Amino acid sequence: MAMAIKSLIPSLVAALMIPTVIAAAGDEAALLAFKAQGAGLTGELSPAVGNLTFLQTLNLSSNWFHGEVPASLGRLRRLETLDLSFNSFSGAFPANLSSCISMNIMVLHSNKLSGHIPAELGNTLTSLEAISLKNNSFTGTIPPSLANLSHLQYLDLSSNQLEGSIPHGLGNIQSMWKLYPQTTSPVCFHSPFTTCHHWLALW
Ligand SMILES: *[C@@H]1O[C@H](CO)[C@@H](O)[C@H](O)[C@H]1NC(C)=O
Ligand SMILES: *[C@@H]1O[C@H](CO)[C@@H](O)[C@H](O)[C@H]1NC(C)=O
Ligand SMILES: *[C@@H]1O[C@H](CO)[C@@H](O)[C@H](O)[C@H]1NC(C)=O
Ligand SMILES: *[C@@H]1O[C@H](CO)[C@@H](O)[C@H](O)[C@H]1NC(C)=O
Ligand SMILES: *[C@@H]1O[C@H](CO)[C@@H](O)[C@H](O)[C@H]1NC(C)=O
Numbered sequence: 089m090a091m092a093i094k095s096l097i098p099s100l101v102a103a104l105m106i107p108t109v110i111a112a113a114g115d116e117a118a119l120l121a122f123k124a125q126g127a128g129l130t131g132e133l134s135p136a137v138g139n140l141t142f143l144q145t146l147n148l149s150s151n152w153f154h155g156e157v158p159a160s161l162g163r164l165r166r167l168e169t170l171d172l173s174f175n176s177f178s179g180a181f182p183a184n185l186s187s188c189i190s191m192n193i194m195v196l197h198s199n200k201l202s203g204h205i206p207a208e209l210g211n212t213l214t215s216l217e218a219i220s221l222k223n224n225s226f227t228g229t230i231p232p233s234l235a236n237l238s239h240l241q242y243l244d245l246s247s248n249q250l251e252g253s254i255p256h257g258l259g260n261i262q263s264m265w266k267l268y269p270q271t272t273s274p275v276c277f278h279s280p281f282t283t284c285h286h287w288l289a290l291w
Pocket of ligand 2: 125147149169170171193195
């Protein structure tokens with residue numbers, strides 16, 4: 089088993105175009121949870137990343153990646169945590185990410201993503217507990233389907249160009265009101281939220 093996983097190191101190196109020295113430091117656990125935060129990685133993220141189907145965590149925060157987020161990430165059915173924050177990813181939100189059925193935490197903030205937030209997110213990623221899409225260039229309205237994410241505890245869509253009203257159902261997600269009961273500087277302005285918590289930032 090260990091050997092089988094280790095034999096995947098070359099595909100990891102190829103997929104992420106990372107220096108061998110970083111991947112060689114990885115053991116099986118590292119491969120399940122690939123973290124290369126602030127590693128100075130640059131270029132486009134290869135679609136081959138979709139072959140790393142064993143990944144549970146992919147954290148590429150604070151690098152120099154640009155270009156589109158590969159649709160092939162949707163093949164990572166075991167992925168629980170995805171953090172691509174603080175890069176320069178552009179283009180549309182890949183609707184294929186809604187195929188990552190194990191996803192708990194999705195952090196795409198501080199990129200240059202644009203277009204609409206796909207409604208599929210709310211219909212398929214039912215395990216999602218945290219989503220941050222803040223500080224991108226998303227337009228359009230907040231999909232009402234997000235109200236289907238019954239485990240959601242943290243939702244931050246602030247600093248985009250979203251419009252319209254907040255879907256009513258969002259206010260009914262019970263888990264949102266439990267994790268951080270203390271209120272601090274409210275960031276949302278529309279009903280049905282009579283009390284706004286810092287972790288629920290929509291605009
Ligand atoms: C994924 O792996 C297969 C088999 O190793 C390979 O043929 C294919 O090119 C890889 N996909 C990508 C996008 O690199
Ligand atoms: C990704 O790595 C950064 C830097 O270490 C860390 O701050 C962040 O919490 C990680 N993301 C997740 C979702 O754990
Ligand atoms: C994206 O999802 C569609 C529909 O599930 C699928 O047909 C397509 O192959 C996926 N694309 C990639 C690159 O995995
Ligand atoms: C917003 O994202 C850009 C990258 O697109 C980053 O340089 C900037 O620091 C981010 N702003 C904040 C307030 O996080
Ligand atoms: C919630 O999901 C169900 C099935 O996945 C779908 O039919 C329904 O339209 C969704 N609700 C909203 C508000 O989109």
